[in-house]
Amino acid sequence: MPSEEFKEMQDALEAGNATVVRTLTEKALERGVDPQVILNEGLIPAMGRVGEKFKRNEVYVPEVLVAARAMYAGLDVLRPLLAKSGAKRAGKMVIGTVKGDLHDIGKNLVRMMFEGAGFEVVDLGTDVSEKRFVEAVRSENPDFLGMSALLTTTMPAMKTTIDALKEAGLRESVKVLVGGAPITHRYARDIGADGYAPDASSAVDLAKELLGQASSSAAS
């Protein structure tokens, strides 16, 4: 498929031009391009580049949010088609901000980066109780559970959720990733999480790494 067209789509995505991304996505579909190809060769590499630039402080939160909005303009067109074709996704994540915490910008960035990397993400929103996290892990059977907290007073809810997963017999079925301003590697380790990432883009790298480990250990 002409990489030129994807280049235009990618440039529009990086510049945050939602209308152009949507139009180019629709045009590609009209020409019969596979939705999975549009996702994998158009949207995902562009969002990945935005994430890399974000990690290197070349762009900041506003640029990422606007790029993500453009990505969703394309993804929303593709989503029903992808679902119909049963296309394989990079992985699945359930994500939410923990109980008592209404901050969503960090959680949203992580969701966007995961969707931008081809993951399926179920977003439970903010102020999510242990019970809702556990229920979602049970019903969605995700590869990852992502929890976010901005407040030191709400971060203990991460541990109680992990404990609730254990009690429900679901802890081994999912990798738990945690993040947020007050969270550290040490805290993540202490509460028994599988991983911590300092920013949204690194969280995707971490998830891919954990998936790689899982598949290589399954193969061996």
Added chain:
Amino acid sequence: MRRPVAGMRQEKLIDLVRRSPQRLVFPLMGYPGARLTGSTLRQNGFNAELHFMSICKLVERFSPDAAFFMMDLSLEAGALGLPVRYPINESPTVEEHPVKSLADLDQFKVLDPLNDARIRSFIRVMELMSKNLDIPRGGYVTGPFTLAGLMMGASELAMATIIDSGLVHGVLEFSLGVCKRYARALAEAGADIVAILEPTAAFLSDGAFRTFCGPYIRHLIEDMDPMMVLHICGNTSHLVKEMCKTGAQGLSLDAPVDFPSIAGDVDPDVVLIGNIDPVGIMVQGTPHDVRRAVKDLIDGMASHQNFILSTGCDLPLETPFENIEAFMEEGRRCVRVCDGHATLDPAMMA
């Protein structure tokens, strides 16, 4: 303890630092005081006398070089009538962010935020601190950009800086007015220091800060009597030069900023305030960890006089008291040795 600080208003923060024979040491702490009065954060947020007592108890116990009341980023937004949740022992949070257009601002323009009971309560705390404490007394005001973020939603504000700058400037003009009115009231209540809290600006590039944040901070600072400090949480290393242009007398910066490496970018008359990690070290660390972090920071800043040892952000309620003690002791133990204080022989102090 009724000893007013004479002539404080004419003095700048850097003068206070230079005049002191020792490093000035004050953690940003308010919340842990609630444990000393056996009260909840919510009770303190609504009861000026109790709030003042909590601060007093902290001052008595730890003898910091300045005292601040409790941080509350929902205060101004709540005074405008935005829905706020008041948990028992967490900081209040704004629940809805209704401003989507300039027309949405009209409903707020008729309000005087100073009529709000909680704003009045915080002004009263400032008065009580001013009348009864003999160290510099500080209060906080939410910054115009952060207040705009609470009114619009932080994500929406962030995107609007790129796709609808007219809306952003309109909301900022309004929020600046609210911030100014409250800051003036704190000044009249006797605040020696007012720290502008601008955490939402941390996600801006330096260019966007220059357009959407710096100019409004500068307006807020000009004509204000108290020593004006700018506090931004998170990693703000890329914003330090811009923050210096706001006219702030002090920059209170968070733990991710490497003080020794940015100190050269800061005007020697602007005081760097910080920046021990309030959670990783002060809550989760041991007193030994605290002492080591404090010593490393003081050593790193040895050649810079414009420095006050503090925490990167407000200390959480559950901060162990022995860690605050370790912070104060280690901070005071490390005697400053730099220009103008060369009379102390470091070898003798070791």
